Amino acid sequence: YVISECGAGPLQSGVNINAWLAQEGFLFYRQGAxxxxxxxxxxxxxxxxxxxxxxxxxxxxxxxxxxAMYYMANRYLGSTKALIQSYVVNSGIDWKKTRAFSRxxxxxxxxxxxxxxxxxxxxxxxxxxxxxAITDRLYALIDPATGKPAVDKVYRAExxxxxPSQRAAPDITIAWRDGLYCPHEGKRDDTAVFVTRWRxxxxxxxxxxxxxxxxxxxxxxxxxxxxxxxxxSIMDLVPTWLHAFRQPLPAHLEGKVIAxxxxxxx
Numbered sequence: 001y002v003i004s005e006c007g008a009g010p011l012q013s014g015v016n017i018n019a020w021l022a023q024e025g026f027l028f029y030r031q032g033a034x035x036x037x038x039x040x041x042x043x044x045x046x047x048x049x050x051x052x053x054x055x056x057x058x059x060x061x062x063x064x065x066x067x068a069m070y071y072m073a074n075r076y077l078g079s080t081k082a083l084i085q086s087y088v089v090n091s092g093i094d095w096k097k098t099r100a101f102s103r104x105x106x107x108x109x110x111x112x113x114x115x116x117x118x119x120x121x122x123x124x125x126x127x128x129x130x131x132x133a134i135t136d137r138l139y140a141l142i143d144p145a146t147g148k149p150a151v152d153k154v155y156r157a158e159x160x161x162x163x164p165s166q167r168a169a170p171d172i173t174i175a176w177r178d179g180l181y182c183p184h185e186g187k188r189d190d191t192a193v194f195v196t197r198w199r200x201x202x203x204x205x206x207x208x209x210x211x212x213x214x215x216x217x218x219x220x221x222x223x224x225x226x227x228x229x230x231x232x233s234i235m236d237l238v239p240t241w242l243h244a245f246r247q248p249l250p251a252h253l254e255g256k257v258i259a260x261x262x263x264x265x266x
Contacts, residue, residue: 014197
């Protein structure tokens, strides 16, 4: 089996979601927290430091340490990096006024909810109306370069993340039109919404992003030759592999056996 969990394609633009939330009055920065617009601001400088540190430290670790120790160190370094990035991105936010904020790589918006979040100010009875207001405005978000909507679909947490960990999931998840947009992970001080996209540990801009459709190739005993399968999901892979090894399928699995790829499904 050869798989990719996603596809790839070009980016039209990066999107600074926190800048958009600030423009719409959902997020506020502390007075004087925004640095001057230049390539030498705190965010871009820290991004370069993190990128260089990652290359040098990981390169040395991978060369000289046994694999088990390298992966342990890499995991620890990743946690340290995340703490630094969290500070860079969030240190200027005025949490006493901010009702919603973004973090993450795909289009995640979190409501600053009382009783759940450390700085929460949104009462539970305000939650649904706030989510709807943000959703309505996202659907109205137009890319000025194309004149077209940037957002294809907006999801609430309960639509995507059923189960006991839903409380930790984003309250709102954005599905971008045709996969052409991706959140900007660079300096928080950008005030423009549509920007060149940077990733947090790279010191060069990105021009491509993920797509929903991945690939699956299969070959071997019992696999039907020359068969094209459409409509399969990544969640179908584990049930399919268990079936191929004649193992029982746990009841909690959400996927199904991709029966069409086998000569027989007995």
